[in-house]
Amino acid sequence: MMRNILSILTVVAAIIGLWYLLCIPMNMHEATQQAQRAGAEVTPATASERLQLGGIALAVQNPTLWPGAFGQDRPRLPSPDQVVAELWNTTGAMVLSGRSMTKRSLVFHGWITLSATLLGFVFGTGLGIILAVGIVHSRAMDMSVMPWAIASQTIPILALAPMIIVVLNSVGLQGLIPKAIISAYLSFFPVVVGMVKGLRAPGMMQLDLMRTYNATRGQTLWKLRLPASMPYLFASLKIGISASLIGAIVGELPTGAVRGLGARMLTGSYYGQTIQIWSALFAAAILAALLVGTIGLIQRRTLKRMGMQP
Amino acid sequence: MNDKTPVIQAKNLDLTFQTNDGPIHALKDVSLDIMKGDFVSFIGPSGCGKTTFLRVIAALEEPTGGSVTVNGMTPDEARRARAYGYVFQAAGLYPWRTIEGNIRLPLEIMDFSKSEMRERIDRVLQLVDLEGFGKKFPWQLSGGMQQRASIARALAFDADILLMDEPFGALDEIVRDHLNEQLLRLWDKTHKTIGFVTHSIPEAVYLSTRIVVMSPRPGRITDVIENTLPRDRPLDIRDTPEFLEIAHRVREGLRAGHAYED
Numbered sequence: 097m098m099r100n101i102l103s104i105l106t107v108v109a110a111i112i113g114l115w116y117l118l119c120i121p122m123n124m125h126e127a128t129q130q131a132q133r134a135g136a137e138v139t140p141a142t143a144s145e146r147l148q149l150g151g152i153a154l155a156v157q158n159p160t161l162w163p164g165a166f167g168q169d170r171p172r173l174p175s176p177d178q179v180v181a182e183l184w185n186t187t188g189a190m191v192l193s194g195r196s197m198t199k200r201s202l203v204f205h206g207w208i209t210l211s212a213t214l215l216g217f218v219f220g221t222g223l224g225i226i227l228a229v230g231i232v233h234s235r236a237m238d239m240s241v242m243p244w245a246i247a248s249q250t251i252p253i254l255a256l257a258p259m260i261i262v263v264l265n266s267v268g269l270q271g272l273i274p275k276a277i278i279s280a281y282l283s284f285f286p287v288v289v290g291m292v293k294g295l296r297a298p299g300m301m302q303l304d305l306m307r308t309y310n311a312t313r314g315q316t317l318w319k320l321r322l323p324a325s326m327p328y329l330f331a332s333l334k335i336g337i338s339a340s341l342i343g344a345i346v347g348e349l350p351t352g353a354v355r356g357l358g359a360r361m362l363t364g365s366y367y368g369q370t371i372q373i374w375s376a377l378f379a380a381a382i383l384a385a386l387l388v389g390t391i392g393l394i395q396r397r398t399l400k401r402m403g404m405q406p
Numbered sequence: 407m408n409d410k411t412p413v414i415q416a417k418n419l420d421l422t423f424q425t426n427d428g429p430i431h432a433l434k435d436v437s438l439d440i441m442k443g444d445f446v447s448f449i450g451p452s453g454c455g456k457t458t459f460l461r462v463i464a465a466l467e468e469p470t471g472g473s474v475t476v477n478g479m480t481p482d483e484a485r486r487a488r489a490y491g492y493v494f495q496a497a498g499l500y501p502w503r504t505i506e507g508n509i510r511l512p513l514e515i516m517d518f519s520k521s522e523m524r525e526r527i528d529r530v531l532q533l534v535d536l537e538g539f540g541k542k543f544p545w546q547l548s549g550g551m552q553q554r555a556s557i558a559r560a561l562a563f564d565a566d567i568l569l570m571d572e573p574f575g576a577l578d579e580i581v582r583d584h585l586n587e588q589l590l591r592l593w594d595k596t597h598k599t600i601g602f603v604t605h606s607i608p609e610a611v612y613l614s615t616r617i618v619v620m621s622p623r624p625g626r627i628t629d630v631i632e633n634t635l636p637r638d639r640p641l642d643i644r645d646t647p648e649f650l651e652i653a654h655r656v657r658e659g660l661r662a663g664h665a666y667e668d
Contacts, residue, residue, distance in 0.1 A: 301494050304466055308492040309563075310485055311515045319511065323502045402502035403543035 112176050120165045121151030122173035127164030128154060136161070174371045182375040199355075202379045208356040210383060212272055212344040216279020217337050223280060224287025224336070225329075231288070232295040232321070233313065242292075249285050253278065253343065258350040275356075279343035283336035290332030294325025326402065330395035337387045345380060357383075413477060413567060413599045414440040414463055420471030421458060421625075431624030432458040433469070438618060438627060442566075445593055445600045447610035448618045449656065450663070455625020456603045456618075460569050463601065464492055476567070488516060490567035491560030495575050497552035499544040499559075505531075506540035509559045516563055530558040533592055550581035554588070561596070568600045574609070586612055587641055594637065607660075608644055611635075611653045619656060621663025629659035 128146055132138045139157045140146055146154060155162065166175050174182075186202040196203040227245070230237040257278050264274040298320050306316045348358030357380045364373035421433040433455045440446050448456035461467040462474060465481035476484035484490065491512075499508045506527050513523045531537050534554040544552055553573055560568060574582045586609060593600055604610050610617050611633065619629040633652060635643060643649055 301496060301498050302500075305492070305494065305498060306515075307466060308464055308485065308490070309512045309515045310488055315515050319514065320500070323500065326502070403504065403545075404501060 115173075115176055116166075119171070119173050119175045120162050121155045123165040123168055123171045124151045124154040124158070124161070126168055126171065127161050128158055130168075131158075131161050131164055170368050171370055174374050178371050179374045179378060182371045183378060186375060187379070202357075202360070202375065205355060205357050205360050205376070206379055206383060209341070209344050209348065209358065209380070212275035212347065212356070213279055213337070213340045213383075213387070215272065215276035216281075216343055217283050217340040219276060219280035220283030220336060220340060221287050221333065224284040224332070225291055227284070227288050228291030228295055229317065231292050233317075242288075245285060245288050248281070253282060253346050254349075256281070257346050261347065261350050275344050275347035278347035279340040282339040282343040286332045286335040286339065287329070290328045290335075291325055294328030295321045297321075297324045297328065323402065326399065327404070330391065330398070333391050333395075334388050337391055338384050341380065341384050341387065411442050412439040413442045413444075414438075414474070414601070416459075416463075416472070416474045418472035419459070419462065419469050419474055421455070421462060421467060421469045433462070434624035434626045436472070436625070436627055438630070440599060440601065442599055443597055444616060445602065445614045446616045446618060447602045447604055447614040448620060449604055449607065449610045450620035450625075450660065451605070451622055453622040453625070454620040454663075455622070456620050457571050458625065459620075460571055460601055460603055464490060464569055488563060489565055490569050491563065491565045493553075493557055493560045493568070493570040493573045495572045497544070497549070497556040499552055499555055501544055504541050504543055505536065505547070505555045505558075508544070508555060509540075509562050512559060512563050518563075526562050526564075530561045533561060533595070534558045535588065548581075550577055550585060553577065553585065557589075557592075561592075566599060568598045570600065570602045572603050572605070575605070582606075582609070583641060589613065590639060607653050607656050611649060611656060612639060612641075612644060617652075617656055619659035619663065621660070626663075628663035629655075631655055631659065 125146060128138045129143065132141075132143075138146075138161070140149070149157075155165075165171075167178070171178070183202070186200060187196075187206075190196050190198065190201040191203060195201060197207075198204060227237075227241055231241055232238075260278055260281075261270075261274050264270065264277070295317075302320060302324075303316070306320055311319070344356070345358035345361070348356040349362055357376050360376035360379075361373050364370070364376060416436055416438045419433050419436040421431075423430045423432055436455070436459060448459060450456050458467060462469050463476060463481055465485040474481055477487070477489050479487065479489070499505070500511065503511065509527050509530060510523055513526060518526070527540065528537075531540055534557055536551065536554055536558065539547065539551065539555075544555070547555065557570075557573065574585050577585065590613060602610075602613060604613075614633050617631040617633060618627055619631065620626065621628045631652065635648060635652065
């Protein structure tokens with residue numbers, strides 16, 4: 097256990113170290129600019145000459161100016177501490193001051209995205225299970241649904257999302273539901289694929305056994321196929337929930353970007369607020385980790401209750 | 407002992423599987439009557455159709471010719487009437503159900519009442535000597551115990567006929583002896599009609615009232631041997647001359663059917 101923690105921490109430290117290191121060449125142009133304005137000696141002396149140089153070359157020629165690469169207002173690459181500080185200022189600090197549901201709060205934007213994610217995940221999972229049950233029980237569905245399901249995933253969601261938003265808007269649906277539908281569109285697929293495999297997991301012998309009991313198809317589904325598919329379902333749900341989150345974020349981009357983590361990323365890029373983009377990005381990653389972790393927890397509980405060997 | 411009414415009647419049964427390599431005669435002209443209370447073993451090398459015959463009786467395969475009746479019905483009607491319990495080579499217990507839960511499975515499907523289920527589960531657990539293991543999950547039991555649980559599952563809904571397809575084939579000999587002894591006692595207590603597929607000569611002779619010797623290509627019956635041993639059979643009956651004599655006849659029957667040739 098200790099060894100594991102140690103190796104994980106080593107990797108994390110290496111990533112953070114690399115990140116800090118990258119900040120220097122990435123932000124060097126701005127740093128030399130600021131230093132020159134403050135009256136310091138810079139090589140080469142003119143801005144147009146510096147523009148000819150890459151970040152690394154500039155960093156090599158001005159080693160004394162490295163500290164200026166950190167703590168800028170609009171860095172090309174914000175440093176980890178800036179991102180963490182922004183994350184804290186827009187989450188924890190806002191909760192503490194009772195402003196967690198204001199427009200500057202990532203808790204507010206995260207909740208907007210999360211609600212669309214969860215609703216879409218429920219839609220998508222339900223649709224996926226229903227389709228899988230149909231595919232397993234009907235040869236016609238097996239032949240006809242699967243190719244469409246696969247084709248649906250080959251269309252870039254970025255191209256499709258605005259159309260879904262526009263079409264739904266014209267029938268008066270906006271806000272949560274269109275985003276949830278985009279989420280569902282991405283998350284039903286892994287569930288279909290996993291559940292078809294899971295529902296077909298019982299072998300000939302177990303199906304024959306149900307036949308000797310003269311069990312109906314419904315009973316075979318309920319008592320044999322569904323329980324047998326549980327491990328497959330959970331594996332699919334983990335992929336499905338992260339796909340849902342991506343769907344919700346993508347769904348927020350073409351709506352004019354008012355609310356949600358996707359909106360934060362988009363406004364950040366409009367106004368060159370890299371720190372805001374990065375903190376929204378990290379908020380989304382943390383949210384995804386929490387969601388996948390929650391499903392893992394439910395999986396462990398459920399499979400244990402079902403007597404699956406630990 | 408037996409009241410000599412046929413429970414299972416097969417007449418000129420044929421079954422040909424169409425495969426990519428041409429037709430395979432799994433059963434050819436198989437005729438056999440199994441009487442009520444009989445313990446009939448089917449023995450023969452692999453490919454002789456013994457399992458296929460059992461599956462035809464259970465309506466898991468459709469014969470291509472001839473006729474078969476179970477309790478006077480077609481096999482499929484008998485299956486719908488839940489006339490038989492079937493025990494497969496592997497225990498095939500559901501890993502997500504406890505032993506009790508597995509035995510309850512057919513009872514749930516057949517809509518027994520809660521109290522009836524409870525009573526039947528307790529009874530069959532006792533019958534196969536698994537009292538106290540009802541709450542365990544299958545993986546917590548040994549292979550022999552799992553197979554006993556699967557027999558209990560087949561007994562739970564009280565069908566008169568028990569069809570067993572090499573139920574002890576995957577177990578070691580010591581466990582197998584023990585289960586054979588238990589199965590005989592169980593048969594004696596329940597008066598069921600049992601069809602039992604095996605490829606072990608001692609097992610067939612020890613258990614059965616009749617031994618059906620089969621041979622392959624095409625699958626057919628080459629001999630039916632009446633077992634003259636008394637019904638009460640301790641394990642060491644297998645060392646008596648009478649036992650060895652019957653075993654010898656079975657072996658002769660297998661040889662006559664070219665079972666030992668390639």
